[in-house]
Amino acid sequence: MPVLTRLIPSPVVVDIRPGALDDLAGVLADERISQSGRLAIAVSGGSGARLRDRVAPSLPGADWFEVGGGTIDDAVRLAGAIQGGRYDAVVGLGGGKIIDCAKFASARVGLPLVAVATNLAHDGLCSPVATLDNDAGRGSYGVPNPIAVVIDLNVIREAPVRFVRSGIGDVVSNISAVADWELSHRVNGEKVDGLAAAMARQAGEAVLRHPGGVDDDGFLQVLAESLVLTGISMSVSGDSRPSSGACHEINHAFDLLYPQRAAAHGEQCGLGAAFAMYLRGAHEESAAMAEVLRRHGLPVLPEEIGFSVDEFVRVVEYAPETRPGRFTILEHLALTTEQIKDVYADYVKAIGS
Numbered sequence: 001m002p003v004l005t006r007l008i009p010s011p012v013v014v015d016i017r018p019g020a021l022d023d024l025a026g027v028l029a030d031e032r033i034s035q036s037g038r039l040a041i042a043v044s045g046g047s048g049a050r051l052r053d054r055v056a057p058s059l060p061g062a063d064w065f066e067v068g069g070g071t072i073d074d075a076v077r078l079a080g081a082i083q084g085g086r087y088d089a090v091v092g093l094g095g096g097k098i099i100d101c102a103k104f105a106s107a108r109v110g111l112p113l114v115a116v117a118t119n120l121a122h123d124g125l126c127s128p129v130a131t132l133d134n135d136a137g138r139g140s141y142g143v144p145n146p147i148a149v150v151i152d153l154n155v156i157r158e159a160p161v162r163f164v165r166s167g168i169g170d171v172v173s174n175i176s177a178v179a180d181w182e183l184s185h186r187v188n189g190e191k192v193d194g195l196a197a198a199m200a201r202q203a204g205e206a207v208l209r210h211p212g213g214v215d216d217d218g219f220l221q222v223l224a225e226s227l228v229l230t231g232i233s234m235s236v237s238g239d240s241r242p243s244s245g246a247c248h249e250i251n252h253a254f255d256l257l258y259p260q261r262a263a264a265h266g267e268q269c270g271l272g273a274a275f276a277m278y279l280r281g282a283h284e285e286s287a288a289m290a291e292v293l294r295r296h297g298l299p300v301l302p303e304e305i306g307f308s309v310d311e312f313v314r315v316v317e318y319a320p321e322t323r324p325g326r327f328t329i330l331e332h333l334a335l336t337t338e339q340i341k342d343v344y345a346d347y348v349k350a351i352g353s
Helices: 020-030 047-058 072-082 096-109 153-158 161-172 174-188 194-208 217-237 246-257 265-279 283-295 309-322 329-333 337-351
Strands: 013-017 039-043 062-066 089-094 113-117 129-134 137-142 148-152
Touching: 013 020, 013 217, 020 047, 020 113, 020 148, 020 153, 039 047, 039 072, 039 096, 047 062, 047 089, 062 072, 072 096, 072 129, 089 096, 096 113, 096 129, 137 246, 148 153, 148 217, 153 217, 161 174, 161 194, 161 217, 161 265, 161 283, 174 194, 174 246, 174 265, 174 329, 194 217, 194 283, 246 265, 246 309, 246 329, 265 283, 265 329, 265 337, 283 337, 309 329, 309 337
Parallel strands: 013 148, 039 062, 039 089, 089 113, 113 148
Antiparallel strands: 129 137
């Protein structure tokens, strides 16, 4: 009998709604994630710690661990602290850095992870990747998917709006990333996982085409769901290909060349995606993407995040070096410095000021 389906690694619980945090204890118990109530909960000194007093009474068997930052050393220290504690699961309560530290630590000690996101800054909250700072800059580490994802839209509303905007830029950039993946298939024969590509692209399109804004619960629901779907698409494909193309190469180049001045991850990815779409000749799509990014308060020109044209040209020129072996529109065109300057001038004219 041939295998007619495949198993997809995904959370057993995805709870996205206003008030979801108030039912966290019920989610953990009902889904048999933690029958004993023995939990290791990782929090930051910021958003996660502020929610501790609210959550702690419903989780009397939990131990709380404050995580200092988002480095590999922080994650290793967390793993060491929870090892041998006879816990059922690890809960990461906070933003992306805390969840990534908790992902790494839970994988290191062999425990399932529950991701409780307090902002929607990027698509890592449900991905099989932990992004952590290290001595060489920043590294990506393979980890299992979270066993559960809980996102309370009331908590999301309390976070600075820039985090929501960053998430918008990150998920919209999927459209460009999938286009790069398909380009590599046409040019190099790289295999495209159709399901992963469909999930990532539709997540991006859902946010791109939603009429709501950052203060609208309906829009936040779609954004949160799209970020989760993007993470699952990476599990389906086995790597970050569905959500990382030229857009993310440009983002990484900003981070590496100008580490003290780099903007938010999603801001740089959104800008990179709009420019990459223009590079591949999808001028109408690029202009439409730029219009939506602007409507949500996101940058579409490097000057809007404090970079000169020459600095952006350097970023685009350097970007392919950030992901050796990944083929995108940047590697395909292999533009010279002068060609990048010329196409950037055309891009500016096409999207308007």
